[in-house]
Amino acid sequence: MLQALDNAILAVTNILYQPWFVPLILVAGGLYFTFRMGFIQLRYFKEACSIMFAKPENGENISSFGAMMVSTASRVGTGNIIGVSTAICLGGPGSVFWMWITAFFGGATAFVESTLAQIYKKKNPDGSSYGGPAYYMQDALGQRWMGVVFSLLIIGIYAVGYNMLASYNLQSTFSVFGFYREDITPAVIGVILMVLFGIIILGGAKRLTKITEVMVPVMGFLYVLVAMIVILLNFRNIPSMFAGIFRSAFDLKAIFGGFSGSCIMYGVKRGLYSNEAGMGSAPNASAQADVAHPAMQGLVQMISVFVDTLVICSATALMCLSTGVLPEAELAGAGYVQASMHAALGDFGPIFIAVSLSLFAFTTLIGNYSYCEGCLEFIINRRPSKAGLLLFRLLATFLVFAGAVASAGLVWDLAEMLQGMIVVVNMPAIVLLGGNAFRCLKDYSKQRREGKKPYFHAKDIQLKEEVDFWQ
Secondary structure (H helix, E strand, O other), rough: OHHHHHHHHHHHHHHHHHOHHHHHHHHHHHHHHHHHHOOOHHHHHHHHHHOOOOOOOOOOOOOOHHHHHHHHHHHOHHHHHHHHHHHHHHOHHHHHHHHHHHHHHHHHHHHHHHHHHOOEEOOOOOOOOOHHHHHHHHHHOOOOHHHHHHHHHHHHHHHHHHHHHHHHHHHHHHHHHHHHOOOOOHHHHHHHHHHHHHHHOOHHHHHHHHHHHHHHHHHHHHHHHHHHHHHHHOOHHHHHHHHHHHHHHHOHHHHHHEEEEEEHHHHHHHHHHHHHOOOOOOOHHHHEEEOOHHHHHHHHHHHHHHHHHHHHHHHHHHHHHHHHOOOOHHHHHHHHHHHHHHHOOOHHHHHHHHHHHHHHHHHHHHHHHHHHHHHHHHOOOOOOHHHHHHHHHHHHHHHHHHHHHHHHHHHHHHHHHHHHHHHHHHHHHHHHHHHHHHHHHHHHHHHHHHOOOOOHHOOOOOOOOOOOOOO
8 A cells, every 4th residue: 555655656756857847947947036136146145144133123023033943944954964865875976066056046046935925924913924925826826726735735745744754864863773673763763753743833833933043053053063074084085075076967978868866856856855945835934034124034045045055965965975985875865974974983973963863853843844834724714723723733743753664765755746746836936926026125225225224115116916014
């Protein structure tokens, strides 16, 4: 039964990741946004960094940085370690280069989708905000059905696909230790994760934000620091490491000989899994931020993509490749990272990776779930009852356990299929609505040039739709 399900999922995935489908949509969209906004990733990088820590307009609401940390908690996770390792082992070192390309152009995509989420965000009775792609699909495009499909996919990919995958990847990291027993250990780790996750999500969105605001920067910094130490310990291998990345990235014979297993495809798949630009996930968190101008949150989310892929994914890739451990297919996943760290740091290496992945996976789980309740509310067009919400949370909690004891093929294939499907829904929407984000950026830039603190009013960009904010 499970094998038949996996085969069906894999068949859909193979169609989605043909070069003319999801990869083309992502690359073409990213290129369009990049050129239309004059390489915003470069021109506004310094500006984005300067506004990252701006305080909310109302001190009680979620800050721009807080919203960024929720989305980064979802982005920065097992994909940065296990996903990168898998891409290198199965697609070759050139996958790293194509991850960088995906992230660079994805930064422009992230700006557009998060800026749109801010423009069309909705107001809670207490004055705080919520929203996301489902609302700009409904209010700006007039296609509620599209928002419902998107919301169903968000719940599918985050509560089911990504959370099961995070749970599986975490337990697999412990397989190198002597105490690991395949018939017992995954279930024990699954139960522990399930209990901790259940405790957290019962605390609601504000608790999620406070936890991620602290954990994500600390663990990210420590992980990158250790990665840099490993790279410096193996500094003699650095030239050959980069040569291998670029040689593999442009090995056209290998790429076109089997595109589905090439470095380009693995770079796109794992880059998307890691930074999520174009999927419409981060805008759900972006809509909660209390900022003076929508472009501010768009710029901050652009930085989140860079932090995720260009910093943390690169840290994993360069750390592993610098050790000289060969990335073989049988090591794909936790095995390659563990072997590389053991070669560099001895017995401490695998322990550090296990601890790091535990923290990464936990913040990924709660960051992922933070998107789901708002989408459930959109689907049923009202707040769920207390009993209904409790049931939803319990189901999400059980899926964390299910992921730990599931097979690797099923959880990876399910996550890849759902992330591809959500790109197909979200990218056309933001291309159609991109003009509003472009005009929003132009308005922000104009006020900055005039020496003003930017404030946004919907009429300044001739917005046709009624919005809850920005009047």
